[in-house]
Amino acid sequence: xAFVVAQEVPTSSSMAVPHGPAGVGEARHRMREQLNHSGVxxxxxxxxxxxxxxxxxxxxRHGRPLGRADVGDGDVRAAWRVDDAGGLTVEVxxxxxxxxxxxxxPSVTARGGRGLNIIRALAQEWGVRDGVGGEVTVWVIxxxxxxxxxxxxxIAGPSFEFADVFDELD
Numbered sequence: 387x388a389f390v391v392a393q394e395v396p397t398s399s400s401m402a403v404p405h406g407p408a409g410v411g412e413a414r415h416r417m418r419e420q421l422n423h424s425g426v427x428x429x430x431x432x433x434x435x436x437x438x439x440x441x442x443x444x445x446x447r448h449g450r451p452l453g454r455a456d457v458g459d460g461d462v463r464a465a466w467r468v469d470d471a472g473g474l475t476v477e478v479x480x481x482x483x484x485x486x487x488x489x490x491x492p493s494v495t496a497r498g499g500r501g502l503n504i505i506r507a508l509a510q511e512w513g514v515r516d517g518v519g520g521e522v523t524v525w526v527i528x529x530x531x532x533x534x535x536x537x538x539x540x541i542a543g544p545s546f547e548f549a550d551v552f553d554e555l556d
Contacts, residue, residue, distance in 0.1 A: 398467035403442055405451035405460045405480075410442045413464050417476075424468055427530045433508045434474050434528050438464060440501040441478035441524050444487065449480030449522060473510070474528045482520035 399420055403409035414435050421431045442464060451460025463479040489506055492499030505512055505526055512526040 398465070400463060400465040402461040403464050405462055406446050407443075409461075410439055410446075413442060414439055417464075417466055421466070421468075421474070426468060426472070426474060430474055430528050430530050434466065434476055437476050437505050437508060437526050437528065438466070438478070440505055441476065441526070444501050444524070445478050445480035448485065448487070449483040450520075452479065452481045452521065472530065475525060476528065477523050477525045479517065479521055479523040482522045487514050487522070487524050 399416070401413060401416065403413050417438055418431055418435050421434065422428075426434075442462065445462040449462065452462060453460050460481070462481075463477075465477045465479075467475050469475070487502060489502040490499035508528065509526045510529045512524070515523045515525060517523060
């Protein structure tokens with residue numbers, strides 16, 4: 387005889403992530419594992435994991451750690467929760483920084499600056515919330531089927547055919 391044990395899967399999670407690249411992979415892995423066990427669609431999980439990675443990278447690059455930065459590297463906080471309608475909210479909180487999180491307009495050859503544009507293309511909604519003591523939280527709501535149709539264009543920028551460059555030479 388086999389016994390089946392029902393395991394309750396949390397609909398929300400929060401974790402401290404080291405301020406730096408070291409904890410980003412662990413946070414992505416934990417999120418994917420929990421959301422897969424929560425019955426969230428694979429497409430939403432994939433988008434949420436990418437969003438979490440972008441938010442954590444931005445927090446570590448542009449924000450200060452939470453708490454007292456003078457006693458060590460500190461942490462940022464990652465959190466996610468599934469609502470009753472199946473929507474997923476992803477949040478990353480850091481100690482604030484010298485600038486506000488806003489989407490950039492990078493050049494075609496720029497090495498960075500596309501993270502918030504990726505988030506904007508994948509999210510149903512996103513925003514920035516100020517907290518106590520200068521904390522900044524960037525939040526994103528992800529739902530199934532909300533990815534924008536022009537996703538690739540919004541991320542890559544305008545495209546052109548290689549032959550178009552030579553049209554003016556005729």
